[in-house]
Amino acid sequence: MKAPVQCAIVGCGMIADEYAHILRQSPAVQLLACSDLDDQRAHAFAERHDIPHAAPLDDLLSDDRIELLVVLTPPETHRNVAAAAVTAGACTYVEKPLALTGDNAAELLALAEQHGCQVGAAPDTFLAPPTQTAAAAVEAGLIGEPLAASAALLTSGPERWHPAPEGLYAPGMGPLADMGPYYLAQLIHLLGPIQRVDGVTATTRPRRVVRSGPRKGHIFQAQALTHVDAVLRTTGGVTITFTTSSDVHASTRPHLEIYGSEGTLLLPDPNFHHGAVRLRNRSQNTWHDLPQADSRWPVGRGMGVLDLANAMRTGRPHAATGDLALHTCRVTDAIRHAAETSAAAPVTLDAPASRPQPRGDRS
Structure with a gap:
C-alpha cells in the first residue's frame, strides 16, 4: 500500500469538523497538524480529532513532513494562504471559492505550476453518488440529448444558522460566491464548460439580522448582491437558468433539473452529498x-481531499481540480459583469494548466 499523504488543516471553524470526520475514515491521508488564528480553537480541534499537532501556519509551512494543506479559512484569505502553501512546496486543497476573482484564481494556479504543486478545490459534492449517478444517466442517453437545465439556490440567508455571517456578505461574496460554486460545479461536470452569460438581473436586500448564536438580533449591512438571476449557455449549446438568492423565505422550485430530448433528471441539493436522483x-x-x-x-466534505491525495500518490488525474474551480470563478465574474452592465458577458475559458508530477513520499 502507498504511504498516507501527510495532511494539515488550516482554519478550524465550523466546516473543519466535517472534513476531519471524513479524512480520518480513510487510509489515504494522515492528519498530522492543524492551525487557526485562534490558538485555543486549534488546540481544541486537535484534541477533538486526535490530531498530533496544533501550530501557527508559518510552522506548518516550514514542516517538510506536510505534503497537503487543506485551506478552510475565510474566503477572502483563500488565495493568499494557498499561495503561501504552494510556495513552500505543499500541494493544496482549498474550500470554495478558490479566490474572489478569476484572475486571482488563475494567478494561484500559475504559481502552483511554477512550484510543481497540485491544487484541488471544493466543492466536491459532484464526486458523491447522486451526481455520479446523474452523469452516468446522461452519458447512457437516458434523457436523450441534454437541451436545457434549471438550478436554484433559494434561501433566506446563512444568518439563520451562522453566528457570524457578515463575512458571507462581504464584497465579492453573497450567495453567488458562497453557495453558487456547488451548483456551477455540478452543472459544469454534467453539461460541460459555460461560455456565455446571456442575461442577468440582480437585486439586493442589504439589511440583514443575525438569527442565531450569542449575537442574535444584531443588524448588519450586506455588501454583496443577495439575489441574482442568470441565463448561462454552455459550449455545447445547453441553456441554463440559474438563481442564487438569500432573499427567499420559501420555495417549491427544484434545486437542479436537466431537460433532455427524451426525458428529465431531477437532482438533490448540490450542497450535500446525498439524495435521490429521479x-x-x-x-x-x-x-x-x-x-x-x-x-x-x-461520502462527505473531504472527498475531494482524498481524491487529490490519491492523485499525488498514483499520478492519476483527480476530479475536484483547481482548473474546475477557476472556471466557476470565471463564470461568477461574468455573472457579476452582466449584472453591472445589463449586457451579455462572455466567460473566459482558460486552458487547463499542464499537470505537474506528484511530489510523492518526502521520507
Whole structure:
C-alpha cells in the first residue's frame, strides 16, 4: 500500500469538523497538524480529532513532513494562504471559492505550476453518488440529448444558522460566491464548460439580522448582491437558468433539473452529498429513483481531499481540480459583469494548466 499523504488543516471553524470526520475514515491521508488564528480553537480541534499537532501556519509551512494543506479559512484569505502553501512546496486543497476573482484564481494556479504543486478545490459534492449517478444517466442517453437545465439556490440567508455571517456578505461574496460554486460545479461536470452569460438581473436586500448564536438580533449591512438571476449557455449549446438568492423565505422550485430530448433528471441539493436522483422520460407517467453505486471514498466534505491525495500518490488525474474551480470563478465574474452592465458577458475559458508530477513520499 502507498504511504498516507501527510495532511494539515488550516482554519478550524465550523466546516473543519466535517472534513476531519471524513479524512480520518480513510487510509489515504494522515492528519498530522492543524492551525487557526485562534490558538485555543486549534488546540481544541486537535484534541477533538486526535490530531498530533496544533501550530501557527508559518510552522506548518516550514514542516517538510506536510505534503497537503487543506485551506478552510475565510474566503477572502483563500488565495493568499494557498499561495503561501504552494510556495513552500505543499500541494493544496482549498474550500470554495478558490479566490474572489478569476484572475486571482488563475494567478494561484500559475504559481502552483511554477512550484510543481497540485491544487484541488471544493466543492466536491459532484464526486458523491447522486451526481455520479446523474452523469452516468446522461452519458447512457437516458434523457436523450441534454437541451436545457434549471438550478436554484433559494434561501433566506446563512444568518439563520451562522453566528457570524457578515463575512458571507462581504464584497465579492453573497450567495453567488458562497453557495453558487456547488451548483456551477455540478452543472459544469454534467453539461460541460459555460461560455456565455446571456442575461442577468440582480437585486439586493442589504439589511440583514443575525438569527442565531450569542449575537442574535444584531443588524448588519450586506455588501454583496443577495439575489441574482442568470441565463448561462454552455459550449455545447445547453441553456441554463440559474438563481442564487438569500432573499427567499420559501420555495417549491427544484434545486437542479436537466431537460433532455427524451426525458428529465431531477437532482438533490448540490450542497450535500446525498439524495435521490429521479428520472422521468417520455415513455413513463411517473418519476422513479435511479439506483446509486457505492463511492470509492467516504461520502462527505473531504472527498475531494482524498481524491487529490490519491492523485499525488498514483499520478492519476483527480476530479475536484483547481482548473474546475477557476472556471466557476470565471463564470461568477461574468455573472457579476452582466449584472453591472445589463449586457451579455462572455466567460473566459482558460486552458487547463499542464499537470505537474506528484511530489510523492518526502521520507
